[in-house]
Structures are given as C-alpha cells and as structure tokens.
Amino acid sequence: MIEDKNQTRTSLSELGEFGLINHLTQNFKIQNNSTIKGVGDDAAVLDLKEKQVLITTDLLIEGVHFDLSYMPLKHLGYKAVMVNLSDVYAMNGNATQITVSIAVSNRFPLEALEELYEGIHLACKTYNIDLIGGDTTSSTKGLLISVTAIGEIEKEDIVYRNTAKQNDLLVVTGDLGASYLGLQVLEREKQVFEVNPNSQPDLTDYNYLIERQLKPEARKDIVKLLKDLDVKPTSMIDISDGLSSEILHICTQSKVGCNLYEEKLPLDPQVIATCEEFELNSTTIALSGGEDYELLFTISQEDFPKIKANPHLTVIGHITHESEGVNLVTRANQQIQLTAQGWNSLTKKD
C-alpha cells in the first residue's frame, strides 16, 4: 500500500556488523552535556551530576506490535522512540538519551534499516535526545526493535502513579481515541488492497487519525507547560493502553476512587465522524482505544485556576474515596464501574 520508492537493495552482509553500526549511527550528534561517551566503546558514559536517573524500555515485535504493510519503517523508528520518551515525560522528567537494539532477518536490506534510522534520527533531533548505544543482531524471521530511554530529573520533581489524593482533579492532555481509529482505517485499507492492489485509497478524511497512529508525539511540551504554570501534578501516567486502564492504575496504586465524566472526554471531530461511520461508540473508543501517548494526571484543586484556560488540558473527573470505586458518569448521569477494557455495562451501580 505504501509505495517502496527506494528500489536499491544492499545486502547487510556486504557491510559486516561494525560497518553497519557505523553506517547507521554516523549522522547522530551528541546534544546533551550529560552524555560523556556515546556509541563506539564497550559502554556509554553519562554524568548526571546531582540529578536522579529515569530508565524505561520497550520491545516492539513485527506482527505483534506493528505491521510493515502499512507502517513505513521511518515512522516505526520515530514511534519506537516516542513510546519510550512518553514514559520519561510521564514521570515529569527530561529525556536525554536512548539506546536502540535491533534484530533483523536477511529479508531486510540496508536501505530498510537506513529508513528505520532516519525516523530514529528525526525523533532524536526533534526531542534533543542522544543515541548512545544499542545492539545489532540477526533474527530468523521479522524485525524486532527495543528502545531504552534515559532521563534526568531533580528528586523533588518526580511524579509517581501512586500519589493521587482524594478531591484532586483528573486532567488529560490533547484528545483521545484517534490513534486506535487510525489503525482501524489502515487495517481496512490493507484488506481492500489485498483484494485490489490497484486501489488508490483517499484517506484525507482520516488524516488526523492516521497521523496519530503512525506518527505519535510524546508530550514533552506538557512537562514544560506544567513547569511554566507552576503546577506539579500529584500523580501522572501516560496513556499507552487506553484511558480506562491508566485511570485504574492511578486509582489502584494510589488507593483512591474516581468519577470520570463522559461528557468531558476530549474528542477530535474526526474521531466523532469516524465512530459514526464505523458504528462505534466514541466513549468506548476514548476509554479503551490506546496508543494515544497523552498524559493523564491529577492536580490539587487549588491549582485549577492555573490550568483552566489551557487548550491542551481538559479536566475529565475527580478523585474520590477508595470506597466509592472507579466510575464513569454517563451523559444520562448514570454511574458505571470502569474496567480495564473500558466499562462494563453489566456492573451498573444503579
């Protein structure tokens, strides 16, 4: 479906392992003072001075986490970095370095890896990240990519998941559900393409959804915004699995309950229109879609005036006593217990 413009195929064996690593990493420039030694020795060296260190890692496997028939390799590289940076920002930290490990089968020529690293390079440049190492090996089948992100933070700035307090406000950044719908659109086009390889899909009605799926952005801007507004969240998490599941993580770990208001969920107009077209419930999609990479956090009520006019931030609920449970309050003012999958209409409270 996505045209392969680059027809040259250079076998990886022509370069050898060290030639390959050198070729792929030669254009990366060190941008952070804390990076003392990057790629090229047995280990990288960092100097984080008095700062605390954040470390997070993700493993992405072809056929499980991505499908190369509609995921261009450049986007895959970019996204693999974003999902990790998002975890650092969710701690309120500053992401500074990554390592990238790949396993590739001989089905992939050098040009494919160049594309992958173009995406990684763009992510590093845009987010001010140093690539400081990794590992390269072969796989019998498919592509596997693992990214580890490292961040720095002052001890007193760290925001955990387990520190939400009763009466705090629950806030989400951006909008929800678009990435999941983008995936549904791409899956549908893939099926059309398999039946008719000459079809030229017109995806303009879905451009925002597809961009959210293929080129998500981690919310580094929000960490800065909160600092500028002088707001330290009482708890925070990034939305990778879906809003419901993340709210449950905050509430379970903080030993609190929550009321989430259906009418407050921020939805892009394309999400609403596409849900109608696909006959999906937009609330279900917002709650369980996943891969939004937005931030979900709680703030103390006294900080509300500082955030209330901000277009990036929506208050979607508030924290209650643990005994009240974790609920969705519907537009019809019904309370429904939230589950990790979204909400379970069989467990209505009244």
Ligand code: ADP
């Ligand atoms: P070693 O044999 O000591 O593990 P390698 O030959 O695997 O070293 O790697 C040499 C250098 O290249 C190291 O700095 C390593 O971190 C880096 N490196 C290896 N693979 C990658 C990769 N896929 N992306 C970025 N850096 C890599």
Ligand code: MG
């Ligand atoms: Mg190695």
